[in-house]
Amino acid sequence: MIDLQLLRQDPDVVRASQVARGEDPHLVDEVLDADARRRSAQTGYETLRAEQKSLGKQVATASGDEKHALLAHTKALAAQVKALQADAADAEEHAVTLARRIGNVIEDGVPSGGEDDYAVLEHVGTPRDLAAEYGPDFRVQDHLALGEGLRAIDTERGAKVSGSRFYFLTGIGARLELALLNAAMDLALRNGFTPTITPTLVKPEIMAGTGFLGAHADEIYHLPVDDLYLVGTSEVALAGYHQGEILDLADGPLRYAGWSACYRREAGSYGKDTRGIIRVHQFHKVEAFVWTRPDDAYDEHRRILAWEKEMLALAELPYRVIDTAAGDLGSSAARKFDCEAWLPSQQRWMEVTSTSNCTTYQARRLGVRERTDDGMRTVATLNGTLATTRWIVAILENHQQADGSVRVPEGLRPYLGGLEVMEPVR
Structure with a gap:
């Protein structure tokens, strides 16, 4: 608030x-x-x-x-x-x-405007020229075609079992997701995060406390019989973790890495990225969530972005960093940086990470404070994606080879038993 x-x-x-x-x-x-x-x-x-x-x-x-x-x-x-x-x-x-209808006060320097008014802060890496590598007749395959060839993604049976925008990850697809999430958790551990497996159902006051029951409430699954909400990110549960508490931040920020399934109705996005697993109703994610002193929130935000970039380097993905415009921020965020990986099949950038500085907005709603020499004060919260299912899309497309196989980025090979190439199943 x-x-x-x-x-x-x-x-x-x-x-x-x-x-x-x-x-x-x-x-x-x-x-x-x-x-x-x-x-x-x-x-x-x-x-x-x-x-x-x-x-x-x-x-x-x-x-x-x-x-x-x-x-x-x-x-x-x-x-x-x-x-x-x-x-x-x-x-x-x-x-x-x-x-509660007023969004968080934006940071100085945040671009004004809506979804298309972001500012590009940097480009990292160079997208492959697949036509130059494999000849002008080479046709770029999208992640679903590659995933089906690898028997890694099965959207047909996902729809049969659960409906549209559901899927199975099978074989190397399941292993690749686990590799990504475990790599993210290892990075989090190296940087002082507490690994956390979070609940995926939360009470209304927790969902409201994080600011998710505003303009985009129709994207959230609600179980009316139990009056519980399915989370779209473990940020929600981790924000509620210290509800009503007084924190001791004398030794620095409290950092949590939340591993959870996530659920989103994706209301209003029909016809947009409906093929494959770019925009789906259920996925997995490792989310960084930090409690810190308000004066330290600006620097912590840049640290989370640096950790996200470290993960993208491990996956060897070309990407750009954007400063999200104010009109495209969630109500809780004072500033948000997105990392967008290159998507060869669509010749565009696709969001793969997001990190937000929510300053004291969420903590004030949830009653989370710290004791200082001058009395009690509200703390600050920040969040950021360290890895999620959508990364599979970018990895398959950016590392595809002419025969339908996919090269495994070196940083992920230790998590896949040393596997260097994912081969199609004939």
Whole structure:
């Protein structure tokens, strides 16, 4: 949730952030008005409640007519206190509901605009010229054709069992996913992360606390009988892990690497990347999640990006890094960097990692703080993809060979028993 103190002290900063996101800046004034009414209602309640307590003491020492009068006044006052308490509670709920509609204040330098207004920060590696390597008649195969040839991906039986956008990873496909995820977990361990297998069902307050029940709530699977949500990333469960706690960050950030299945309805994306396993309803991922002091969040964000780049180097993928535009950020993110790998079959870039600095936005909703010399303060959260199923798409396409085989990147070979080439099954 937005920092109300910042909102009161510097509303223009929040208004500018809203404009950059393409959101309504007038919502800032609505929240300020609701917050003022909330504080006024709370003050009125506390003033009358103090008077009620004072009368209680007077009643205890009074007698006769004075006591009867005080008791009558106390009774009338009790009804007023109850009404004011209800008013204060309603005002609090209204103010919080409005405040939760404001996205996190973006970092300085974040590009304004929507999905296509990102800034390219760097290119790493050079896409292969497959026609030059194998001749002008060579036809690039997409990941599904390659995966079916390797008997690594089976979307036909996935659809038979579960419906469209489901799949089986079989044989080398299953082994390749495990190789990627284990490599990511090893990298996380080397950098001080605690490996974590997380729940994939969470309570509504945890899902809401991370900011996922806003504009994109229709992309989340909900189990109404149990009132639980299936997570689209282990970020959700890891954010809830320390809900309501006071953290000790004296020795540095708390870093977790969450391994989980992830579920997304992909509402509104029909007709887009429906072939193969680029945009599916279920996948696996290792997610970096960090709790840190607000002053350290900027640098930690760059560290997570560096770890993502290390994983992409291990997979030997050409990629670019983009600074996501404000209108394409989730409500919790103040800044987001995406790494996009080259996709030869479509001659375009495809997102494979994402890392977001959520500053204090999620922790404020979830009540996670630290104790400092100046008192209690809200901590910051960050997240980032270290590996996920979609990487198989980029690995198969970028390392394909003329005979339908796929070269295994050297960094992944130790996780595949030294295998150098994935051969098609004839």
